[in-house]
Amino acid sequence: MCEELMCEEDELRRRLFRATAAMRHKPAQRARAAGPPGAHIGYQLAWAHTQRVYCCSACGAWLARPQDEFSTSEQALDVSLDDAEHTICIGACANLVESPRHDTSSSSAWVYRVHAVRCACCSAFLGVRVKEVQKIGGRRREGDESRSAPDRLNEAYHESRGVRLSPPSSLWLRSVAPPPPPLPPPPPPLPGDASLPPAGASLPDHSPAVPCVGRLARGRSGSGSRRAEPPPPTTTTIESGSRLSVEQTYLGTRYLRVLDAHAQRPLNPIVPLVCRGCGSTLSHTDQFLCTKRRWGFGNSVPERACYMNSLVPGSFEVRTEYEEHLAQGLMDMADVYCKCGKQVGYKFCRDKTLTGRNQNQVGRYGLVVSCFKPQLEQE
Ligand SMILES: [Zn+2]
């Protein structure tokens, strides 16, 4: 039941985020959906531009507008998180704090400088800010062909503290890399030499690029064009050691809600999860992050539990903090009780692993499945 509900929410979320991004790229449609007819054009545009807003799903803090989102072709890389395979990439944002500690995450030829970002209002981990990328050379490229595809994929998508980063996108590299050195002028055509292009023909595109490897490799826009594609680049003009500024923030979509900015309500319907003891709302179905956890109260046998992005503030109490060795490492945990007194779940209070591997779970919760039920409309 919980798994089906989570899958439905993932699908609804995927459609909503896609539709929201599509609105950003269709100004004509956006203008038709604009505010009061007859109003000043600047007002109509401002209205259209603030119809939707991305907010922290746990506390409701406004984070970014869809027009601050980078399109796929503008993104420097692809990022996926332990709790959220899909991320949105934004430039300007509000109510986010960067962790002072930065991680360096490397793939075969690139090192990223990455800071975790948290909600400024509720401190929930929301994603990462990628500050810069540095070319470190292709020292592991030798023997590429001899390694298996999964090995190459694992190396391409380097994982660090639950964050996976692809190599830089070739489109993005072309947009930010220094221009390639000028090509030597072609030799003057010899009379009768038919192998050379006619005068004025365009030369092949030698712009610097590195192929984007992995499951999220991007398609080229305008692939239907008849213009000859340049051959796949085998070298890049980006020098080893070069640093490129990125400054893009990647937020997990499962940590977010899309709000109607005027009504200040989520655009997708939300379904309450209620306490089986008293019927009060503990959380909502769009807060599921994993439905395959297990948890036992005290010395009881562990039973099925769900890992939740958030619980409804004021609906529960956190008691009795203790240290626990979990499958994912050492953490400080606490018991969670409904306001009616029924024990319903647990809280991840602090990550005590040396690597900070569980940074994404801190401040989040688990609910034991036997303690709650969805409040569907027919009830
Ligand atoms: Zn928040």
Ligand SMILES: [Zn+2]
């Ligand atoms: Zn209750």
